[in-house]
Amino acid sequence: MTRQELDALTLDGRDPANLRGDPITGDRYTSRDFMQREWDQMWTRIWHVAGRTAELEDAGDYVVHDFMNESVFCVRQEDGSIKAFYNACGHRGQRLVWGSSYQDRFQCPYHGWIWGKDGVLASAQDPEDFPQGNPCGKLKLKELRCATWGGFVWYTMDNDAPELLDYLAPMPELYRNYPMDTAVRVFWMKIDLDTNWKFATDNFSESYHTRTAHPQVPPWIDQDVDTARHEMWAGGHGRTVQxxxxxxxxxxxxxxxxPFDAILRQWDIDPAAYPDFETKAMQGWLDLKAAKKRLWRERGYVHYENMDDEEITDSPHTVIFPNVTISFLPDNLVFFRTEPHPEDPGKCTFDLWCMAFPVAGQTEVESVMAGPQPLREASFQRRDFDQGRGVPEIHGQIVYQDMLLAEGQQRGMHSRGYRDAYLSAQETRVRFFHEVLNDYLEGRR
Ligand code: FES
Ligand SMILES: [Fe+2]
Structure with missing residues (x-):
């Protein structure tokens, strides 16, 4: 795709003329009926992330993705491909696996049927006792479509869904310069939160809240409304480039x-050499691009090799419809995802995966959302937010501030006083998200 073709597909994410004006009502966050429609019409039709390809190095490695009351597992095959199966035994439905691990074959704990990695039944007790015929070699676990992008393993429950790369368009094109496949997940936490899952997509679709909610950010990421670029695409995805x-x-x-002084010094630029703050911010930013392009190789920043002028110093904060956000930074990816609780629309889980692009000689990296971390694949942690008490590791971090606000916003969604959002232009993508969701719910997609 050429730049022009891409531009032709890009909608201005700050222009409400691109919206119908569907109201964002409180029941969308609180109603069980609405939640059920999301499952029937949307969750069963989109692509989900099951895990990282790094978790599936060898044949037999598998990841389990529990989603509401459903469960799917993805297994690396002998030929290197990945297959996804519903996590329910083909005999009488017992759940086969409970956590990601490695198995050469999958033995059901109930009557002992053994399924191969390819999902075909390898053996069963008393195989000749089945009047309808020996099931071995014949029965197969129900398979789903599975694909990879960006080092993530994706699956969809919908046989008619578009191909993954078409579903994600134009993300694969936009982010081809980032070595997403080899990013190391240095922090990996799932947090139970008392709010509807949609708060995160709403929240990550605008930066209007940043100056109030995250006062620590503007000194190093410019939050001014006119310096950001707001973009959105027909598939429901969008981004803000700052x-x-x-x-x-x-x-x-x-x-x-x-904080900007430290960044400049890291690349041999003297922050004191600028005559005033404005010059330091604007010229320093250009000097930083030049220094990174000059020094990346000798400093081991091999991931800069293909990055363009924008990518090497800027932050495209990107929402993939409906519930995945990836913050791209020059040296990091931060993956955020919320998923609904199986029954309660007022609860969700929040996934926080901080990923770093390895630099030779670095043993510790800045994770952006969880402080400094050793450069190694992190182990999984599950927490209850508990009004912040459950996650002391990320206390005061950007994402922690968002979670605190999310629980308060959820309370407001129950109020008779709340009717619809009153949005600024720079929040256009918030309503766009709800309109794409409505397209799914009303069968227009
Ligand atoms: S339910 Fe799995 S072997 Fe019976
Ligand atoms: Fe935020």
Whole structure:
């Protein structure tokens, strides 16, 4: 796809003329009926992330993805491909696996049937006792479509869904310069939260809340409305691209330790050499691009090799419809995802995966959302948010601030006083998300 072709597909994510104006009512967050329609019309038709390809190195490695009351597992095959199966025994429905691991064959704990990695039944007790015929070699676990992009393993329950790369368009094109496949997941947590899953897509579709909710951000990512680029695409995806340089509107007091100074120094630029703050922010940002392009190879930043001028210093914060957000930074990916509770529309789980692009010689990386982390594949942690008490590791981090607000917003969704959102232009993508969701629910997709 050429740049022009891409531009022709890109909608202005700050222009409400691209919207119908569907109201964002409170019942969307609180009603069981609405939740059921989301399952029937949307969750069963989109592509889901089951895990990372790094979890499926060898044949027999598998990941389990529990989603509401459904469960799916994806298994690396002998030929290197990956197959996805519903996690229900073909005999009488027993769940076959409970957590990601490795198995050469899958033995059901109930009557002992053994399924191969390819989903075909390999053996059963008393195979000749079946009047309808010996099931071995004949019965197969119900398979789903499975594909990979960006080092993520995806599946869909819908045989008629578009191919993964078409579903994701134009993400594979936009992010082809990032070595997503080899990013190391250095922090991996799933958090139970008392809010509807949609808060996260709403929240990650706008940066209007940042100056209030995350005052620590503007000194290193420019949050000014006119310096960001807001984009969205017909599939429901969107992004905001922001320069990683200090905002000129939200200045730290003179003399305060400035995070941008540390970034400049890291690339041999003297922050004191600029005559004033504005010049440091604007010219320093250009000088940073030049320094990174000059020094990346000798510093071991091999992931800069294919990045363009924007990617090497900026932050495209990207929402993939309906529930995945990936924040792309020059040295990191942060993956956020919410998923609904099986029964309660007022609850969800929040996945936080911080991923780093390895740099030779670095043993510790900045994870962006969870502080410094050792450079190694992290182990999984499951937590209850418990008004923040359950996640001391991320206390005060950007994502923690969002979670606290999410629980408060969910309370407001129950109020008779709330009717619809009153959105700024820079929040256009919030309503766009709900309109694409409505398209699914009303059978227009
Ligand atoms: S339910 Fe799995 S062997 Fe019977
Ligand atoms: Fe936020």
């Amino acid at each position: 320069p990683m340089r200090p905002s000129l509107s939200d200045r730290l007091p003179d003399g305060a330790d400035h």
